[in-house]
């Protein structure tokens with residue numbers, strides 16, 4: 305028997321970590337305070353996307369963010385807040401939003417996303433897995449010349465990084481999507497992006513892990529840690545005390561508060577996003593981002609999903625109906641034949657993206673605790689980076705050679 309490992313959090317990061325540790329013969333336990341059926345890992349757009357190598361903290365975003373603070377319908381909303389943790393995060397976010405750092409981190413994110421894409425495909429080949437995983441690329445759809453210009457700048461950067469992108473004309477849009485009327489003037493197409501249906505993969509992964517003897521405790525909250533000589537001896541939940549050799553912090557947007565208990569100050573804010581779906585046959589076949597509105601459209605298994613907004617307003621699942629309405633309106637503006645019904649809009653769900661200031665996840669062992677591995681802060685790329693993170697964390701815990709250089713992701717990195 306390899307090590308005994310307890311993972312805090314059963315989202316995509318926690319489950320993927322359990323998958324690779326179990327394969328290595330570890331005895332794995334997952335504890336999650338939710339029903340393990342909702343949240344970011346279920347409501348996301350399902351993109352497995354090397355095209356997203358530019359983080360939220362991109363040059364210019366701070367200026368837009370300040371402007372958008374006053375606009376309840378903007379795609380990015382930052383709630384003004386005097387909380388110390390938020391101010392420190394905002395300071396680091398502002399520092400990270402420079403083109404030198406963004407270009408440097410783009411290389412890390414490119415390599416990490418491609419690594420994780422390959423692992424998704426390896427998992428898919430296993431007998432117990434049949435989740436939707438399509439390789440149809442990603443279209444950035446524009447309605448204005450101004451937006452198209454911005455996307456073309458990203459296209460140039462993408463091609464310099466070998467993330468293949470090409471410009472699409474209005475006529476080509478019609479050829480790419482013959483079954484739906486599109487109100488757009490063109491865009492940029494990333495041919496190497498993939499997509500999947502999140503709930504399919506999550507359900508199958510949970511069933512797989514259970515069949516392999518992974519212990520799963522849902523609706524159970526980790527409250528504290530018992531420490532012994534600089535190491536964690538056990539975690540205390542609201543129901544029991546769990547002893548292990550190693551622990552993994554995969555609790556997404558909730559990780560910062562838990563990390564304080566082991567002496568680690570993790571800069572992290574929750575970025576809320578909403579998603580809605582329709583079973584109506586939309587005719588959309590290619591995952592598409594409505595570029596001005598920043599709404600992600602995904603043709604999933606049996607439905608089309610629309611996801612959007614980045615609301616930095618604390619760790620909560622409150623629904624802002626005004627923003628939800630803005631997403632639904634944007635969908636109709638780009639696809640005149642789609643009008644989401646009242647019941648589809650009311651069935652909206654939300655999830656919290658765990659945002660680090662620089663858009664890179666936190667992966668590694670903090671200086672303050674040698675048997676805890678942090679695996680949080682994956683921001684807009686948590687779905688994409690799930691399997692890759694799981695593999696890297698398993699290698700770290702088992703002292704194996706790392707498949708990628710994980711030093712850029714260290715949880716004690718300075719901003």
Ligand SMILES: Cc1cc2nc3c(=O)[nH]c(=O)nc-3n(C[C@H](O)[C@H](O)[C@H](O)COP(=O)(O)OP(=O)(O)OC[C@H]3O[C@@H](n4cnc5c(N)ncnc54)[C@H](O)[C@@H]3O)c2cc1C
Nearest residue numbers: 313315316317337348349350351526556577685686687688
């Ligand atoms: C609308 C939307 C669209 C998105 N689209 C994409 C996309 O297309 N592609 C992409 O790559 N990413 C996307 N993302 C981002 C991605 O979904 C997230 O980065 C990812 O799901 C985070 O996974 P996680 O496992 O770290 O966190 P979570 O899924 O939030 O899981 C953390 C878990 O920890 C549990 N937990 C918290 N505190 C405790 C505690 N004290 N004790 C026990 N358990 C605890 C929670 O209950 C939760 O289940 C999107 C996100 C949103 C919201």
